[in-house]
Amino acid sequence: MAASTFPTTTMFDWYDRHGRSLPWRHRWPDLAPAYHVWLSEIMLQQTVVTTVIPYFLEFTRRWPDVCDLAAAEQDEVMAAWAGLGYYARARNLHRAARIVCGEHAGRFPDEVAGLRGLPGIGPYTAGAIAAIAFGRRSTVVDGNIERVLARYFAIATPLPAAKPEIGVFYDAILPSERPSDFPQALMDFANAVCTPRNPGCETCPLAEECAARHAGTPESWPVKAPKKIKPERSGIAFVAIAGDGQAFMVTRPERGMLGGMLAFPSAGWTQDDAAYDADSPFASAPFAADWRLAGDSVSHVFTHFSLSMDVAVAGIEDPGPATDWHRVRPASLPTLMRKVWTVARREV
Ligand code: SF4
Incomplete structure (x- = not known):
């Protein structure tokens, strides 16, 4: 026409x-x-x-x-x-x-x-x-x-x-x-x-x-090319909570997923991470603590992949230097980390 x-x-x-x-x-x-x-x-x-x-x-x-x-x-x-x-x-x-x-x-x-x-x-x-x-x-x-x-x-x-x-x-x-x-x-x-x-x-x-x-x-219409199947990835996030309610958080690298955002340490799910091994879930914990897995994991869908993320939690008596400990403000977290926090806070 x-x-x-x-x-x-x-x-x-x-x-x-x-x-x-x-x-x-x-x-x-x-x-x-x-x-x-x-x-x-x-x-x-x-x-x-x-x-x-x-x-x-x-x-x-x-x-x-x-x-x-x-x-x-x-x-x-x-x-x-x-x-x-x-x-x-x-x-x-x-x-x-x-x-x-x-x-x-x-x-x-x-x-x-x-x-x-x-x-x-x-x-x-x-x-x-x-x-x-x-x-x-x-x-x-x-x-x-x-x-x-x-x-x-x-x-x-x-x-x-x-x-x-x-x-x-x-x-x-x-x-x-x-x-x-x-x-x-x-x-x-x-x-x-x-x-x-x-x-x-x-x-x-x-x-x-x-x-x-x-x-x-x-x-x-529009005619679409056949869909590629979205790959699935898995990973783990570590939520350590001190006695005063503050959590251990890190600023993610500028480049890459959730770049520059304050987030819980995590492993296994970005292209730069080593693959997550569910048989030794705490191998990439940010520090030694009495880590345990939360009962629920988190599901999240990104444009290019679907993610299933385990959540490890630990209560920390003596958190040490204060710089990496933050009062968690869910509204300021990326959605994935907000879901992680929701799961973690039920456990600790
Ligand atoms: S396909 Fe869209 S533009 Fe065409 S008649 Fe239907 S609603 Fe209108």
């Missing part, structure tokens, strides 16, 4: 009636502040809108502009990010804030190439910021937009190979009017109507020309 057949006016009509109000969103001809668009887009990578909203509100309350965020300590930013996952995003966020504040006088670059030079900003995020904050006619194709376009045009190439092709369709239908609203309209439409399962074709304003709807099996 020719891209020229896409009914952009219908899409804008739908958006004007049904588009979501979101704390970072403005409507054309108003453009949202680049700081807000950037922050929300980084938070929304791999995370749903309802989870992001309270984090966005808290970040913008504590750090109202990018230079406030740049001036924060990295530990503060990491702790405020805790629970959103994918912690490299938070480190890059902080680095990017320092570059924007220090090298660009607090102003974000206003086009894709300049935005791509900032840490943590890939092609999608650069396109989204350029379009939504600066009104540029840039390519903005996330998983939601992919779904709508793959269905509407019945794109037969499987994902992810279809991404460039879908980008070409997007560029072809991108109107010259309301460039900041267009991707947001498509995203909201994908969420509300053209959903992954049970798309609302019966009442869809695009139904007349939608190729997937005419084929009778809209859920067959």
Whole structure:
């Protein structure tokens, strides 16, 4: 189907009636502040809108502009990010804030190439910021937009190979009017109507020309390459609790899983760890103590693998030097470690 057949006016009509109000969103001809668009887009990578909203509100309350965020300590930013996952995003966020504040006088670059030079900003995020904050006619194709376009045009190439092709369709239908609203309209439409399962074709304003709807099996698009089975890993976390309730914790290396986060010592589950041997579970304990295994283990799913983590606990009479002992604040822990703490505190 020719891209020229896409009914952009219908899409804008739908958006004007049904588009979501979101704390970072403005409507054309108003453009949202680049700081807000950037922050929300980084938070929304791999995370749903309802989870992001309270984090966005808290970040913008504590750090109202990018230079406030740049001036924060990295530990503060990491702790405020805790629970959103994918912690490299938070480190890059902080680095990017320092570059924007220090090298660009607090102003974000206003086009894709300049935005791509900032840490943590890939092609999608650069396109989204350029379009939504600066009104540029840039390519903005996330998983939601992919779904709508793959269905509407019945794109037969499987994902992810279809991404460039879908980008070409997007560029072809991108109107010259309301460039900041267009991707947001498509995203909201994908969420509300053209959903992954049970798309609302019966009442869809695009139904007349939608190729997937005419084929009778809209859920067959986007075509997906066969799924790889997620590998499973196992590991162990060590929770030592002193008489005053403080726990032994370490800051994880900057690079790698949960990088830079305060966490319980653990072993066996990252690519840099030696494999976990359940027959000698305490071999990699951080120090000698009366370790015992908790009755429950923790399950957690990362993008690339599933993890089953045993939890070793020990009560410590005399914790020694205080630097590594911390009052545990679950809200500041990465989700995996929050689960570990929940299991451990039942035992000690
Ligand atoms: S008709 Fe169905 S498949 Fe096509 S765009 Fe509308 S909701 Fe999506």
